[in-house]
Amino acid sequence: MTKHETDFIVVGGGVVGASIAYGLLRRGLTVNLLDEGDDAFRAARGNFGLVWVQGKGANSTAYARWTVQAAARWQSFSSALAALTGIDVQLQQRGGLHLCLDNSELARRDEELKGIASTIGEPYPYEILDRKAVQHRVLGVGPDVVGGSFCPMDGHANPLRLLKAMHAAVHMLGGTHVPGHHVEMIEYRSGAYELKTPHARFRAPRIVLAAGLGNRQLAPMVGLRAPVEPIRGQVLVCERALPFLDLPTLHVRQTGDGGIQIGDSKEDVGFDDGTSLEQMSQIAARAVRCFPDIGNLNVVRAWGALRVMTGDGLPIYEESSDQPGAFVISCHSGITLAAMHAEVLVHWLCGNPKPDLITGFNAERFDVQAH
Amino acid sequence: MSTFDVVVIGAGPSGITAALTAANRGLRTALIDEQLSPGGQIYRNVDAVDNGMQTILGPEYLHGRTLTTRLQHSTVTRIQGASVWQISDDLEIAYLQAGVSKTLSARHLILATGAMERPSPMPGWTLPGVMNAGAAQIMMKTAAAVPSGDVVLVGDGPLLLLVGKQLLDAGASIKGLIQTSPIAQAGKAMRHLPKALLAPGYLIKGLRLLTHLRAGRVPFFRTDEAVNILGSDRVRGVSFIHKGQRIELTVDTVLLHHGVIPNVQITRMLRLEHRWDVDQQTWKPCCDGHGRSSNPSITICGDGAGIAGALAAEASGAIAGLDACFALGNLSEGERQKLVRRPARAHRRQLRIRPFLDTLYRAPEWLSAPLDETVVCRCEEVTAGQIREMARLGCKGPNQTKFFSRSGMGPCQGRMCGLTVSSILAAENGVSIEETGYYRIRPPLKPIPLLALSQARVARSAGTERNSQPNEDPTHE
Amino acid sequence: MFKLIESDAPQRRRICEIFVDGEPCQAMIGEPLAAALLKANCVPMRYTPVSGAPRAPLCMMGVCFECLVEVDGTPNVQACATPVREGMHVRLIHGARSIGQLGGAAQ
Numbered sequence A: 001m002t003k004h005e006t007d008f009i010v011v012g013g014g015v016v017g018a019s020i021a022y023g024l025l026r027r028g029l030t031v032n033l034l035d036e037g038d039d040a041f042r043a044a045r046g047n048f049g050l051v052w053v054q055g056k057g058a059n060s061t062a063y064a065r066w067t068v069q070a071a072a073r074w075q076s077f078s079s080a081l082a083a084l085t086g087i088d089v090q091l092q093q094r095g096g097l098h099l100c101l102d103n104s105e106l107a108r109r110d111e112e113l114k115g116i117a118s119t120i121g122e123p124y125p126y127e128i129l130d131r132k133a134v135q136h137r138v139l140g141v142g143p144d145v146v147g148g149s150f151c152p153m154d155g156h157a158n159p160l161r162l163l164k165a166m167h168a169a170v171h172m173l174g175g176t177h178v179p180g181h182h183v184e185m186i187e188y189r190s191g192a193y194e195l196k197t198p199h200a201r202f203r204a205p206r207i208v209l210a211a212g213l214g215n216r217q218l219a220p221m222v223g224l225r226a227p228v229e230p231i232r233g234q235v236l237v238c239e240r241a242l243p244f245l246d247l248p249t250l251h252v253r254q255t256g257d258g259g260i261q262i263g264d265s266k267e268d269v270g271f272d273d274g275t276s277l278e279q280m281s282q283i284a285a286r287a288v289r290c291f292p293d294i295g296n297l298n299v300v301r302a303w304g305a306l307r308v309m310t311g312d313g314l315p316i317y318e319e320s321s322d323q324p325g326a327f328v329i330s331c332h333s334g335i336t337l338a339a340m341h342a343e344v345l346v347h348w349l350c351g352n353p354k355p356d357l358i359t360g361f362n363a364e365r366f367d368v369q370a371h
Numbered sequence B: 001m002s003t004f005d006v007v008v009i010g011a012g013p014s015g016i017t018a019a020l021t022a023a024n025r026g027l028r029t030a031l032i033d034e035q036l037s038p039g040g041q042i043y044r045n046v047d048a049v050d051n052g053m054q055t056i057l058g059p060e061y062l063h064g065r066t067l068t069t070r071l072q073h074s075t076v077t078r079i080q081g082a083s084v085w086q087i088s089d090d091l092e093i094a095y096l097q098a099g100v101s102k103t104l105s106a107r108h109l110i111l112a113t114g115a116m117e118r119p120s121p122m123p124g125w126t127l128p129g130v131m132n133a134g135a136a137q138i139m140m141k142t143a144a145a146v147p148s149g150d151v152v153l154v155g156d157g158p159l160l161l162l163v164g165k166q167l168l169d170a171g172a173s174i175k176g177l178i179q180t181s182p183i184a185q186a187g188k189a190m191r192h193l194p195k196a197l198l199a200p201g202y203l204i205k206g207l208r209l210l211t212h213l214r215a216g217r218v219p220f221f222r223t224d225e226a227v228n229i230l231g232s233d234r235v236r237g238v239s240f241i242h243k244g245q246r247i248e249l250t251v252d253t254v255l256l257h258h259g260v261i262p263n264v265q266i267t268r269m270l271r272l273e274h275r276w277d278v279d280q281q282t283w284k285p286c287c288d289g290h291g292r293s294s295n296p297s298i299t300i301c302g303d304g305a306g307i308a309g310a311l312a313a314e315a316s317g318a319i320a321g322l323d324a325c326f327a328l329g330n331l332s333e334g335e336r337q338k339l340v341r342r343p344a345r346a347h348r349r350q351l352r353i354r355p356f357l358d359t360l361y362r363a364p365e366w367l368s369a370p371l372d373e374t375v376v377c378r379c380e381e382v383t384a385g386q387i388r389e390m391a392r393l394g395c396k397g398p399n400q401t402k403f404f405s406r407s408g409m410g411p412c413q414g415r416m417c418g419l420t421v422s423s424i425l426a427a428e429n430g431v432s433i434e435e436t437g438y439y440r441i442r443p444p445l446k447p448i449p450l451l452a453l454s455q456a457r458v459a460r461s462a463g464t465e466r467n468s469q470p471n472e473d474p475t476h477e
Numbered sequence C: 001m002f003k004l005i006e007s008d009a010p011q012r013r014r015i016c017e018i019f020v021d022g023e024p025c026q027a028m029i030g031e032p033l034a035a036a037l038l039k040a041n042c043v044p045m046r047y048t049p050v051s052g053a054p055r056a057p058l059c060m061m062g063v064c065f066e067c068l069v070e071v072d073g074t075p076n077v078q079a080c081a082t083p084v085r086e087g088m089h090v091r092l093i094h095g096a097r098s099i100g101q102l103g104g105a106a107q
Helices: A015-026 A061-085 A103-119 A131-137 A159-172 A212-222 A277-290 A292-296 A338-349 A365-369 B013-024 B051-062 B064-072 B133-143 B158-169 B184-197 B202-215 B265-269 B310-327 B333-351 B354-360 B384-392 B398-405 B418-429 B450-462 C033-039
Strands: A003-005 A008-011 A031-034 A096-100 A127-130 A147-151 A176-178 A185-189 A192-196 A201-204 A206-209 A229-240 A252-254 A259-262 A298-309 A316-319 A326-330 B002-009 B029-032 B077-079 B082-087 B092-097 B100-111 B115-117 B130-132 B145-147 B150-156 B173-179 B220-222 B228-231 B235-242 B245-250 B253-258 B260-262 B274-277 B282-285 B298-300 B375-377 C002-004 C015-020 C023-028 C068-071 C074-078 C089-091
Touching: A008 A015, A008 A192, A008 A201, A015 A031, A015 A159, A015 A326, A015 A338, A031 A201, A061 A103, A061 A159, A061 A338, A096 A103, A096 A131, A103 A127, A103 A147, A127 A131, A131 A147, A159 A176, A159 B398, A185 A212, A192 A206, A206 A212, A212 A298, A212 A326, A229 A277, A229 B450, A259 A277, A277 A292, A277 B450, A292 B450, A298 B450, A326 A338, B002 B013, B002 B310, B013 B029, B013 B064, B013 B100, B013 B310, B051 B064, B051 B133, B051 B158, B082 B100, B082 B265, B092 B450, B100 B310, B100 B450, B115 B253, B130 B133, B133 B145, B133 B158, B133 B253, B133 C002, B133 C033, B145 C033, B150 B158, B150 B245, B158 B173, B158 B202, B158 B253, B173 B235, B173 B245, B184 B202, B184 B354, B220 B235, B235 B253, B260 B282, B298 B310, B310 B333, B375 B418, B384 B398, B384 B418, B398 B418, C002 C033, C015 C033, C023 C033, C033 C068
Parallel strands: A003 A201, A008 A031, A008 A206, A031 A176, A206 A326, B002 B029, B002 B100, B029 B077, B100 B298, B130 B253, B150 B173, B150 B253, B173 B220, C015 C089
Antiparallel strands: A096 A147, A127 A147, A185 A192, A192 A201, A229 A259, A229 A298, A252 A259, A316 A326, B082 B092, B092 B100, B115 B260, B145 C002, B228 B235, B235 B245, B274 B282, C015 C023, C068 C074, C068 C089
């Protein structure tokens, strides 16, 4: 069995793992990016593509600030990716809308955003819009829309292109993407970690576990835990149309290619990435209430993809205390946080102090809650 | 929502026979079909075909009326003009009919969704004026029409020759038949000849077709590489190498045909097990001798289970119908064994010709390895070269490739490119096509308007009482 | 691109009028709309939303999705799977469809 030795091994070729591998390579480190097979439970495939700030971190000021900083870095992050790979990830960051279909929803929204803004300790621009103000921002909203919230930091990108661009960047910067290698065992041996897959062994002094739901099995191998659960998100994709929606909304957005994406449901269904009539129908119904004119668009695809969720919805960023150099990274907002992962997180992974904002994002917080 | 003992999807020869078999044994049976009238593609429009076309299409086509007539007089609930878009694990079937989503549920499901022509990617195959040969036959069956300009046929196989003959009889101008199956295959096919001679009538029919085309002064050509289809806004001709010489023909219509393959869209969506059939160079669902798939509640019959032709499909429909009866406890093992004997024998007789035909008309290698500039995914306009680039970027299979290149993401949902994309990736990565795999097919099976989808939930709970009336066709009330 | 065959046999063809981009055109009731459009020489039948490439039906049996047209105001309908009805209004599609009164108006 061959052995491959690099500075880092990143386990997981989805958006989170690829962001980290890209960031490490940009610092001149050598990286093997281990990936699963073609039909893996890949959260990235079901991603809705939002770069989203509003409402994030209602339960954690640190997470709210982490998200704000991530959004602020997106423009330069995507420009750098485009300069390197020639791939335009179709970032549009002119703000985003959350449409509300009744007044109590709108009132709750107002409360929630007010709460975040008052505690975050930095500028948190947003507006609560009445129906008229919504109509001023986007055309064609349905009669059921009573209002919404707008945040200028929000936007969206094309998750397909983003993942492709990061994989291309990994190749161009001399990293090795190794698909079809499911990690079966991790051992610490004479100063480095050895990862065993059915086909080969890989060796590195530092390893980053970014395997989404796979982290549940992998983390304990290095003395860590990743208590994440699969939450199914369903996404509908409609055929291409001429541009009609200027801004992304939380449930409906138009991609750079003209396709309309519709989400989002949160179902706790275990490891089933299928789709159900019930959920698809509900998602469609909400979208048609928001924008009645899209009713005769054809849905060409529906996905169920599994999201990686912790109990409190916040990430786990943790280095093993027993086995230094082994990190676990679990989060569900891989797109929004891509720039933070490629830049700030990588700084920490390279041996620098953990950023203050994320010191609390360890798995032990769930022990406290268990009481 | 109405519940049936057996729901059959697809009203071609196998689906009709399967439904009749189940219904005749007293099971509550529904037959769902996309077309407005039964017959499938092979007997399409057989009950209403133009009188002038009847002699041209011949007795083998009109045989379909024996099936549609029996169906007419049966207790099978016929649901025509219905496009299935989703099937749940517990066999709740959602279909779109006249723009409305409806559901029914089955205790046992029979899939009889048939075949499609093998996609023929070659330079220029997206140009208007290029059609599948089967499409030209559908024009004869449904519209009594033939190409008005000059035609060239490209490919090989019994259907191509048959369509050529029928077009000739119907007054079309055929400028040539360019055969693409490798000449060496003829030699290899010979060892299957003795068995083929035992199959009823096929060889004689084949020879008659060839004689007929030659008598009609159709020039025959043969090429070992991709044919270039020329034109900018529509076809103006083809260019190809015949006996070492480049030949250019000026034509208005190019008809392509490289055999037929099972339409695996529905069996893939249901995540049934599939295997690669080396002889037929296609995927097919894994079935036991009775057509039972890897899901014990689903039986598959007809060409959707593997290409064998219309008469074999009829026999396999009877076998599948009996299998459903057995699965539901309507038949004992012993009774089934007795009843299945006759259709099984008929089925075996029909299969004797296959090794000969599959070898003789093997699709050429170049078809599964198109030139870099050739469009592979017609909907998203992804070329073979771009698929190869995805392999270099680390894509082991078609799903990551789809994600990165958009191949298979358009309205046809991968039907036109699935086979080619997997073949290219397999060759590029130096692994087998089985290891490369196939697209994960997601619902909806056919595009469904968002509004109909949004109402599907309510429509389901409201129920579709009318469907519970036996033998009623809701589209023709 | 296609023509009706000549035939001496007595016919039961039921001819009707449909409208293609506003122009009246003859068709047979019940035949696939795509067939009627091919007989009326509506080729190319559409231009793709991706690159604007010209297309026409390939399969005539519902699998290739090359025959998408607008029928009575509903865009991207498979013409091969739509039977001709008296007086139907068909529009050939150039590129991506528009949504309601939006987007398309900008073109």
